[in-house]
Amino acid sequence: MRDSAVYPIVFMVLLSAVYGAAVSSVAVATKGRVAAGETARLRSHVLAAFGLEGPTDPAAIDQVWNRSIEERSDKRGRYYVARNADGKLLGYGFPFTGPGFWGPISGVLAVDPQGTRIIGLSFTKHQETPGLGGRISERWFQEQFRGKPIDVPAEGGVPLRFVYRTPGGPREVEAITGATQTSSRLDKFLNSFLVGLKDRTVLRGGGGA
């Protein structure tokens, strides 16, 4: 039988069936866990953008999430509405994606109800060089965006300026030295994202939710 021409085919079909079954059952078994992990990760980033961070374990994240965040969507996509403990509107969070140096950079940007200032921002996903462009994940970098204006300055230009020195003016953000590519791409797509925010339905109406 082993010399027959069919044997190799039968052998491969059996082997594929056994290993295929093993891989698919594990994939199905871990699917829920993977999805839950991704949801928790995204939620912790959204909370961080609103400055509501703290909890790291999934149950606590869910609790804070259910208390303060509401998901909605408009023509341009999904966004988040955040309220404080008394039900007062804190602001809106908008997911964004733009081109980085090695691949797309995604994140969430939270703005106040009037759409005039940034509450905060958190990057959810990027492939920038660790230790260089990858430092956009570091706290000090993301904290710089808190309270920055969104509107285009009267004298023209862009809402935020990325500078390679200690930032001075209210619109200045310190870029990452050694990661010029990452910084300039961020500069470009974040600024155009900020300018485009005024077209989001929820902000056009003057802040009413």
Place this chain on the structure above:
Amino acid sequence: MNPLLWMRRSLAVSTLRRGMWDDNPIYRQILGICSTLAVTNLLLNTLVMDVGLIVATALSSATVSALRHYTPKSVRMMAQVLIIAAYVILIDLMIKAYLPDISEALGPYVGLIITNCIIMGRAEAFAAKNGPWLSFLDGLGCGIGYSAILLIIAFFRELLGFGSLFGYPVLPADMTRWTIMVMPPGAFFMLALVIWFFRAVVPTRAQ
């Protein structure tokens, strides 16, 4: 002691040692260099990659060996790739489910263990000719030999590049970081130094 048992044990020990030391995949066979360069800028990522490779190599070698009398010659390599790929995907799924942050950081590299020539090399060179238990040990030994070198490289790259070990800062914050250590060129320098060190400085066992 029963002489037969002694022989089996010493064969097992020498199989393990050969992979870890005498025929080390990195500095003797110069295999698996791509992943060595890619994942060694942080110790934690390196450790997860190492565990993945050790498990994948040991299990693949044992399976290839167990099936060696039933595998038709004409589809031998195809069967090996299938077995290796299945184990690696299982490991990747486990890391995704239980260590999501590390899975994110390692990106495609866990999946790329499939193409790591160490696994295929051991399947062809050893598992196709030896029993499952010895093949398991051979895979284990080679995996550990690979891992040890990667950890040495990652130790210096993370220490000098980030000033930390396993994410814990150990060097003073005002010390200038060697940014090059974090980038791919730093991996080349460290790899070359490690290969030189083990081949030239560490004495080999008398053949």
